[in-house]
Amino acid sequence: xxxxxxxxxxxxxxxxxSEPTEKGTSSAGEGVQPVKLVIGAVGLVVTVWVAVNLFxxxxxYPQWFGGRLGIGAVAIVAGVGGAxxxxxxxxxxxxxxxxxFSGGLIPYAFLLPGFSLVVLILIYPTIQTIHYSxxxxxxxxxVGLENYRAIFADGAFLQxxxxxxxxxxxxxxxxxxxxxxxxxxxxxxxxxxxxxxxxFIFLPMAISFVGASxxxxxxxxxxxxxxxxxTGLLNAVFTGLGGEPQAWxxxxxGRLNSLLLMVILIWLQxxxxxxxxxxxxxxxxxxxxxxxxxxxxxxxxVFWRVTVPQIKTTIITVYITxxxxxxxxxxxxxxxTNGSFKTEVIANLFFKELFNxxxxxxxxxxxxxxxxxxxxxxxxxxxxxxxxxxxL
Numbered sequence: 407x408x409x410x411x412x413x414x415x416x417x418x419x420x421x422x423x424s425e426p427t428e429k430g431t432s433s434a435g436e437g438v439q440p441v442k443l444v445i446g447a448v449g450l451v452v453t454v455w456v457a458v459n460l461f462x463x464x465x466x467y468p469q470w471f472g473g474r475l476g477i478g479a480v481a482i483v484a485g486v487g488g489a490x491x492x493x494x495x496x497x498x499x500x501x502x503x504x505x506x507f508s509g510g511l512i513p514y515a516f517l518l519p520g521f522s523l524v525v526l527i528l529i530y531p532t533i534q535t536i537h538y539s540x541x542x543x544x545x546x547x548x549v550g551l552e553n554y555r556a557i558f559a560d561g562a563f564l565q566x567x568x569x570x571x572x573x574x575x576x577x578x579x580x581x582x583x584x585x586x587x588x589x590x591x592x593x594x595x596x597x598x599x600x601x602x603x604x605x606f607i608f609l610p611m612a613i614s615f616v617g618a619s620x621x622x623x624x625x626x627x628x629x630x631x632x633x634x635x636x637t638g639l640l641n642a643v644f645t646g647l648g649g650e651p652q653a654w655x656x657x658x659x660g661r662l663n664s665l666l667l668m669v670i671l672i673w674l675q676x677x678x679x680x681x682x683x684x685x686x687x688x689x690x691x692x693x694x695x696x697x698x699x700x701x702x703x704x705x706x707x708v709f710w711r712v713t714v715p716q717i718k719t720t721i722i723t724v725y726i727t728x729x730x731x732x733x734x735x736x737x738x739x740x741x742x743t744n745g746s747f748k749t750e751v752i753a754n755l756f757f758k759e760l761f762n763x764x765x766x767x768x769x770x771x772x773x774x775x776x777x778x779x780x781x782x783x784x785x786x787x788x789x790x791x792x793x794x795x796x797x798l
Contacts, residue, residue, distance in 0.1 A: 439502040446499025453495055457488030492519065532777070539770035553771035563772065566750040569664055573735060573751065576665070578728040580672050582721055585679025589687055590709065592680070604684070608677035615674065615737035622670050623742055629653045658748040667749060670738050675731070679724045686720035687713060719794050726787045733780050752776050 461484060463470060464477055471477045493516065500508050500515050538545050539553055557563045592603045610618060628638030632651055636642040641651040655663045690713050698708045714721075736753035743749045745758070752772060760769035 437504055442498055442502035446495050446497075446502055449495035450492060450499060453488055453491035457484050457492075460484040460488075535770045535773050535777075538766060539774045541767050541770075543765045543767050545766050549767065553767040554775075557768055557771050557775070562745075562750055562755060563752075565748060566745075566752045566755045569661070569749065569751050570733060570735075572661060572664060573668060573671075573732045574729060577668050577671055577675075577732045578725045580668075581675045581679050581728045582683075582725050584672065584676045585683050585724065586721075588676060588680045589684035593684065593687060604677075604680060607680055610674050611677045613674065615671075616741050618670055618674050619738050619741040622673075623655075627654050627666060627742075655743055655749075656747050661748070663743065663747050664749050667738050667742055670742075671732070671735065675728055679728070682720055682724050683717065686717035690716045719790070722790055723787075726783060726790070729783055730780060730787075733776065733783070 460480060464481060468477055471480050496515055496519075497512075500512050502508075503511065540548055540550060541553075542549050588603075588607055592600045592607075595603060613621070625637075626639045628636075629641060629651055630636050630638075636645055636651055640654060645651055654666055657663055694712055694716070695708055698712045703711065734753055735751055736757065739745060739749055739751050739754045740757065745751070745754045753776070756769050756772040756776070759765045759772060
């Protein structure tokens with residue numbers, strides 16, 4: 407009895423002696439791992455340094471890489487390999503930190519490169535542009551509000567604003583209207599016919615603005631003197647009806663040439679509007695449509711009073727997306743008329759001021775005005791998205 411009593415209390419003592427050892431091991435496992443930390447940090451720095459210098463070499467010494475094919479291959483390797491190496495070493499670096507830090511840092515660490523690119527590509531140039539808008543043409547001295555006074559006193563700038571407003575009024579509304587019409591009509595076809603029609607309408611989305619402009623100028627708006635064959639569709643039809651061939655893109659009366667340029671953008675964007683609106687229309691509950699028909703509503707009333715209110719959010723989204731695109735329109739005007747014959751727009755005027763007139767300060771001021779005009783639209787779009795997500 408005595409021996410058993412004396413040995414029993416020794417077991418808790420042995421456990422208590424072992425507990426500090428286990429805690430020490432646990433805390434050591436959660437501490438900093440210096441080797442992995444150094445490997446991650448050095449690897450991250452080296453990877454970024456190599457990738458950046460490869461792209462700089464491509465920019466300054468393209469002859470080193472043996473033509474476009476070599477440049478493309480190096481760019482792919484540097485871009486994809488650099489991104490893989492950067493995130494891999496970043497992960498090693500984070501995992502080497504104490505566990506209580508690494509778990510919370512990993513999401514932010516992987517978001518950091520993306521946010522850094524946003525700052526580098528978007529935010530920094532925006533701040534720099536605003537800064538340069540108060541400087542002279544060489545960006546070497548401040549001139550206050552002189553650049554803003556100069557552009558608002560310039561008739562070309564006021565004309566560009568008027569044309570941009572005209573584009574804003576016509577293009578988004580026309581794109582939405584035609585998108586809705588095509589979506590509704592395509593929905594009435596068979597499954598095969600619907601796919602074929604939508605594919606045909608969506609096809610222009612695969613064409614660049616420059617390519618589309620060249621197509622329309624060559625095949626539709628082309629002009630030949632009277633007596634010669636009219637290769638442009640518009641003049642071929644017009645002369646076939648007894649009229650004289652016209653240089654349509656030179657006619658500024660009623661802003662006809664600007665309207666013809668808008669047709670190109672509408673043609674490009676109708677497919678985008680059709681896809682989104684068609685999806686929204688298909689999502690309208692059929693019981694609400696059937697209930698309206700039972701109540702005696704005709705097809706137009708069903709569409710206008712039942713379908714449209716339920717796809718209103720999608721209509722607004724399409725409208726605002728095209729609106730923002732229109733406010734920045736450049737390619738079509740630059741390729742087709744370069745702003746001649748009263749077709750000037752703000753983005754094209756900025757290009758001329760910066761690269762032709764070498765007026766960096768005024769060019770920056772023009773961009774700032776455009777930025778100020780776009781911001782309220784973007785704010786409304788973000789607000790509308792948040793209301794939609796909240797189900798309001």
